[in-house]
Amino acid sequence: MPSGERASVPDRGPATPDLGLVDALAQLSFLIQETLTRVAAGHDLSVVQVRLLGVLRDRHPGMNDLARLLGLDKSSVTGLVDRAERRGLVRRNVNARDRRSYEVTLTPVGRSLGRRVAREFDREARRLARGLEPRERERLSSLITRVLVDEAAARNVELFPK
Amino acid sequence: MPSGERASVPDRGPATPDLGLVDALAQLSFLIQETLTRVAAGHDLSVVQVRLLGVLRDRHPGMNDLARLLGLDKSSVTGLVDRAERRGLVRRNVNARDRRSYEVTLTPVGRSLGRRVAREFDREARRLARGLEPRERERLSSLITRVLVDEAAARNVELFPK
DNA sequence: TATTGTTATACTCTATAACTATA
């Protein structure tokens, strides 16, 4: 049930409007995805290609593992890796122990491109929160982390790697 | 500059881990989009089709306006509306005043489908925040709204319709 | 001429089903 409370800080001009939790979450997610899409596009990458670079940063999975990690069918990953390989961002290395499978790894170019995109996204995302006080940013980060931790637990997945 | 603050509330079991603002925002946006994708897919809709139904809820724009509202090229909107029209969700009505353009409107079926999807997404989104106290949900909603209000202002766009 | 919309074309992303090669 949506409660009708107003914000407790009375120093925000007219009325401190609120979108409500659901609309706020939805619109925020579009804003973040749009930001990521824009940053990625600046390097001729799609969001899923950026995810691929991110997943490979500290892993060298096979195509099947990659499919699981990205939540895609393995046949989708074939094309994804094809295109990234054509651009010299990743490599399929033969796996000596199981000749059916590969080890997909980042090339130096892919790694550095991934880093650059991550850095830019970091900057843009912080820019979006520039209107919040440091304490508020902490609170926001903490509340969102709580939501993500709960969901990870519900899915029996670990949110914090290593 | 990334500040190194730890969470200030010391009452969460082991250590109150925090993803940091940027990762939290990114992962949250993927979680929300995944949720929306799943709900939409349950009705054989894509996220952009859901957005189309949403945009048409209280508007009857032309194809060009629609392109602007959705942030797409008008040629992309042609296919989008084609597919929705084929399914009986929207209609292209001739515009008597300008015979070059249409008025795109929801059919009753499209309107009711949009409502159903919105209701389901609402439920799922609330479910994601079920681990937060009511006061915390308010705070989260308020902080996100602040971010969105600031960004809307920066873009000179109005966030609250009507 | 300018605007509204479509068409032609091309590419990415995605899935399902059938296939190959290896285990």
Place this chain on the structure above:
DNA sequence: TATAGTTATAGAGTATAACAATA
């Protein structure tokens, strides 16, 4: 047989460029 991966195919979604019709 079971698993890892690819191929064939199909379709959504997107953009650019060229076009038609209307203003």
